[in-house]
Amino acid sequence: MIFKLRKSRLITIISAIITASIVVACGPQGGGGSPTGQVISISGAGATFPAPLYQNWFKTYAQQVDPNVQISYQSVGSGAGLEQYINGTVDFGASDAPISGDRLKSFQERYNANPIQVPMAGGAVVFAYNLPGVDELKLPREVYCGIVTGKITRWNDPKLVAANPGKSLPDKPITFAHRSDGSGTTFIFVNHINTVCPDWPAGVGTSVNWPVGVGGQGNEGVAAQIQQNEGTIGYVEYAYAKLNNLPRALVENKSGNFIYPSPEAASKTFAGTTIPEDFALLVPDPENPEAFPIAGLTWILVYPEYEDAKKWEALKGVLLWALGDDGKKIAEQLDYVPMPPDIVDRVKVTLDKVKVKS
Amino acid sequence: MAATSTPPESPEVAMIRVRRNLRYYLDQGFYYLTMAFALAIAITLVWIVIQIGLTAIPAITQFGLGFLTSTTWDPVQNIYGILPQIYGTLVSAIIALVVAVPLGLGIAIFLSEDFLPTYVTTPIAFAIELLAAIPSVVIGLWGIFILIPFLRPFYTFVHRYLGWIPLFGTEPRGNSLLTLGLVLAFMILPLITSISRQTLVSLPPYLRQGAMALGATRWETILRVLIPAGFSGIVGSIMLALGRAMGETMAAAMLVGNSNRINISLLEPGSTIASLIASQFGEAGRDQVAALLYAGLVLMILSLIVNILAEIIIKKFQNVER
Numbered sequence: 188m189i190f191k192l193r194k195s196r197l198i199t200i201i202s203a204i205i206t207a208s209i210v211v212a213c214g215p216q217g218g219g220g221s222p223t224g225q226v227i228s229i230s231g232a233g234a235t236f237p238a239p240l241y242q243n244w245f246k247t248y249a250q251q252v253d254p255n256v257q258i259s260y261q262s263v264g265s266g267a268g269l270e271q272y273i274n275g276t277v278d279f280g281a282s283d284a285p286i287s288g289d290r291l292k293s294f295q296e297r298y299n300a301n302p303i304q305v306p307m308a309g310g311a312v313v314f315a316y317n318l319p320g321v322d323e324l325k326l327p328r329e330v331y332c333g334i335v336t337g338k339i340t341r342w343n344d345p346k347l348v349a350a351n352p353g354k355s356l357p358d359k360p361i362t363f364a365h366r367s368d369g370s371g372t373t374f375i376f377v378n379h380i381n382t383v384c385p386d387w388p389a390g391v392g393t394s395v396n397w398p399v400g401v402g403g404q405g406n407e408g409v410a411a412q413i414q415q416n417e418g419t420i421g422y423v424e425y426a427y428a429k430l431n432n433l434p435r436a437l438v439e440n441k442s443g444n445f446i447y448p449s450p451e452a453a454s455k456t457f458a459g460t461t462i463p464e465d466f467a468l469l470v471p472d473p474e475n476p477e478a479f480p481i482a483g484l485t486w487i488l489v490y491p492e493y494e495d496a497k498k499w500e501a502l503k504g505v506l507l508w509a510l511g512d513d514g515k516k517i518a519e520q521l522d523y524v525p526m527p528p529d530i531v532d533r534v535k536v537t538l539d540k541v542k543v544k545s
Numbered sequence: 546m547a548a549t550s551t552p553p554e555s556p557e558v559a560m561i562r563v564r565r566n567l568r569y570y571l572d573q574g575f576y577y578l579t580m581a582f583a584l585a586i587a588i589t590l591v592w593i594v595i596q597i598g599l600t601a602i603p604a605i606t607q608f609g610l611g612f613l614t615s616t617t618w619d620p621v622q623n624i625y626g627i628l629p630q631i632y633g634t635l636v637s638a639i640i641a642l643v644v645a646v647p648l649g650l651g652i653a654i655f656l657s658e659d660f661l662p663t664y665v666t667t668p669i670a671f672a673i674e675l676l677a678a679i680p681s682v683v684i685g686l687w688g689i690f691i692l693i694p695f696l697r698p699f700y701t702f703v704h705r706y707l708g709w710i711p712l713f714g715t716e717p718r719g720n721s722l723l724t725l726g727l728v729l730a731f732m733i734l735p736l737i738t739s740i741s742r743q744t745l746v747s748l749p750p751y752l753r754q755g756a757m758a759l760g761a762t763r764w765e766t767i768l769r770v771l772i773p774a775g776f777s778g779i780v781g782s783i784m785l786a787l788g789r790a791m792g793e794t795m796a797a798a799m800l801v802g803n804s805n806r807i808n809i810s811l812l813e814p815g816s817t818i819a820s821l822i823a824s825q826f827g828e829a830g831r832d833q834v835a836a837l838l839y840a841g842l843v844l845m846i847l848s849l850i851v852n853i854l855a856e857i858i859i860k861k862f863q864n865v866e867r
Contacts, residue, residue: 235827264827289831360716367803367820369620369828390621393828401720401814402803404824411689416719 225255227501232261233268233281235405236371236424237308237485240523241281244509247517252508256501265371265393272488273297278502280488281307283371284393285467300491303541305534306466306484307509309524311453312376313481315433316420317413318342318357324436325350325445331438332384334363334420337399342418357418364412364421367402369394375483376422382471383480422481425453426522442476452479454524462530466537482524489541496543503538510534594845597838604835612839618805618821620829625836627843629807633722633815634847637801638790640726640811641733646783648730649737653779654767656738657745670742677735685799688728693719693800696727700812715810720802723811728796733786740785744778745771777859784855788848794819818844 231241238260245258263271265282272280273294286294286302294302314326327350333339339346342356366373374393381391389395401419403409406427413419413433420436425448428435437445446452455478462468466486473480487506493499508514515525526534554562598605604612608625615626652673656666700717707713752774756766772779802814803824822837829837 266828266830267826362718367798368824371828389619392621392830394620394825396617396619396621396805400804401718402816402824403720404798404803408689408799412720415689415694 227256227498229256229258229278229498229502229505230261231258231268231279231281231487232263232271232277233488234265234283234371234485235262236283236310237281237523238262239426240308240518240521243517243521244514245505247513248505248508251513253501253504256505258502258505264369265374266369269488272302275490278493278498279490281486282488283483283485284374285465285469285486286488287467298491301465302488303491303537304466304486304488305506305537306468306526306530307487307506308518308526309453309457309482309484310375310522311425311448311450311456311479311482311524312372312379312422313425313428313448314420314436314438315410315413315423315428316436317415317417317434319417321351321354321356322434323447324354324434325439326436327439328383332380332387334361335380335397335399336384336386336388337363338386359418362412362416362419363400364403364409364416364419365397365400366394366406366409366422367404370405371483371485372406372422372424376481378469378471378483379481425450429522438480440476440478440480441472441474444476446477446479448479450519450522450524452477453482454527456480456482457484457524457530458527462533466530466534489538491540492542492544494544499541499543503541506538507535594842597842597845601835601838601842603832604839608836608839612836613843616805616807620825620833623830623832623836625833625839627818627821627840629805630816630818630821630840631843631847632807633801634791634817634819634844636811636815637722637725637729637797637817638787640723641729641790642783642787644727644730645734645737645786649734649782649786650741650772650779652734652738653741653745654771656742658763658767670739673735673738675735676731677739681732681793681795682799684728684732685796688724688796688800689719692728693724696724704812711809712811715808715813717812718802718814720800720814721812722801722815725797725801725815725817726811728800729790729793732793732796733790736786736789737782740782741775741779744775744782748774773862776862780855780859780862784851787851791817791848791851792819792844793817794823798823818847 241260241262245260249256249258260281265284268277268280269282269286269290271277273290275297282304286304291302314331316324318324327346330339330344330346330350333344333346340361341358342361343358348356370393373395374391377387377389377391377395381387381389388398400421401412403412403421406423409421409423410427410431410433413421413423414431423433425435428448435448437447439445455475456470456473457468458475458478460468460470460473466484468484470482473482489502489506509517510526510531518525604625608615612626613631614628615624616628617624617626618629619625656670697717697719700723703713704715704717748771752770753766756770761769797817797820801817801820803816803820804814805816806813808815818840822841825833826837
């Protein structure tokens with residue numbers, strides 16, 4: 188009995204020590220350089236696709252331009268971001284799909300005005316695959332449509348062999364990996380698939396009812412699926428595939444050219460298109476013969492009117508800086524597609540229309 | 546409570562009365578305070594259920610009970626049904642129990658007997674309890690990067706030689722219901738082990754002494770006397786573990802493969818209710834949120850059924866003992 192008591196006390200002591208050390212380790216990390224003057228804190232929420240870019244922009248802005256502007260961005264997903272934007276709990280929202288449907292309607296009812304959405308950057312979505320010994324796999328439209336609909340199931344399918352002469356394609360099953368969480372990456376991908384594949388059954392959305400495949404949680408989940416299972420092909424964001432050195436396939440575009448994914452090839456997707464008044468530009472199948480065909484934009488949504496003039500001035504400053512030369516450099520470093528100058532000019536005009544309460 | 550006394554009070558008596566009153570109010574205050582705590586839990590639970598139910602109403606009215614038997618989950622056309630998820634939730638939880646119950650019970654028996662000195666068993670018991678403290682997202686990552694590559698040869702072997710059993714009838718993929726079941730087994734092991742061990746340790750010593758005195762061997766004592774005597778505690782731990790396995794979210798979303806299909810083969814990817822909610826909530830449209838919360842409600846009801854079953858089992862077996 189005494190022994191039992193001692194034992195339990197020992198356990199208590201050990202766990203107390205562990206708890207204490209964890210608490211100490213997780214405690215406040217000491218104060219950094221606190222900015223002087225009046226701090227303007229701005230909060231935003233939304234898409235995960237551009238989150239690394241936004242966080243880098245906002246951090247760099249606070250470090251190099253104005254330490255008094257503190258922006259916190261929560262990458263909760265486009266859907267949740269739009270809800271928060273409509274409910275007015277954030278200062279701006281961010282989404283990979285333009286606001287539409289019943290969400291657009293509730294915004295209009297609530298604010299008696301249209302939401303203002305401006306494109307901040309673009310990105311490509313690529314096919315990454317795991318097939319040892321096969322580089323620069325070429326995917327004709329018919330083939331990748333067949334893979335996502337489940338009609339082409341083996342790597343040595345005659346259509347795939349015909350498009351890749353001289354490559355040893357194994358007699359193995361094709362596993363298609365897709366995102367299981369709702370995602371802007373999925374939206375961009377299926378927006379393309381829905382346009383080019385005549386027998387695509389599942390429509391367009393941030394998550395769809397996939398006919399075949401295995402779902403991975405997040406870009407990292409899909410990447411892990413691909414890396415660990417030979418014979419798997421899936422779609423991930425370009426920057427993520429590059430970071431993880433996943434082999435990327437060449438994709439056939441509308442003109443019949445096979446294009447290797449790159450930010451330059453993706454930026455050609457948006458060049459020469461007419462952009463609608465609300466910037467809700469979707470290019471599911473670009474005309475440009477050199478364009479990589481699977482690419483999309485990501486938007487920030489601001490309110491038509493702000494209560495606090497200082498807050499709006501600060502936010503506008505950040506957005507214009509991000510679209511300017513310094514912001515462009517960061518976008519290119521992170522493999523996003525920066526906005527071309529003509530779009531930036533139009534964004535400026537649009538942002539000038541935002542009103543402030545005096 | 547105040548005494549009706551005719552003679553004038555002496556100072557001592559007055560003091561006693563003041564103290565008694567103070568003690569009385571403290572007692573009452575403590576009583577109400579603890580009652581408020583207890584009620585707060587119940588009220589929070591009811592509140593959560595009501596809130597979820599209210600948000601789920603559009604989906605409930607639209608899909609009704611067909612939600613439970615439909616296999617379509619189409620956020621584009623807003624048609625929802627969660628039969629594959631219910632199937633995946635139950636199957637992965639059952640796999641977890643099949644693996645974890647014998648293992649956990651074995652460990653509990655081993656640690657509660659005096660096979661090894663306490664300075665060996667205590668660290669083992671402590672390590673098992675620490676297992677429960679690993680965050681599920683870490684377990685998920687461990688599953689993706691270490692366990693799946695490790696299990697692949699085993700899966701291939703099972704498929705090649707036992708492929709004639711439909712349960713192993715498809716070519717193995719990393720993420721599958723079987724993988725999730727095994728990881729869940731790992732996660733619920735500490736629950737089963739520590740509660741069962743506590744139960745076995747706290748059994749009255751005369752049970753063991755009596756059995757020994759009647760000439761039972763150690764194994765007979767364990768199997769015929771100790772386990773039946775601690776049965777309610779052991780079943781309680783298993784039911785707690787089952788609830789945990791059914792509700793596990795992050796590890797499930799990372800390992801189950803999230804494909805919306807029912808397949809008899811355990812080597813195929815599947816989906817669970819919790820993983821569905823976790824992966825789709827962030828980007829969900831409004832109708833989809835309603836459907837997800839309806840799915841959450843179904844999961845709560847499933848857990849409730851499991852708990853009621855547990856109560857019934859425990860009651861029944863306790864009656865047999867008496």
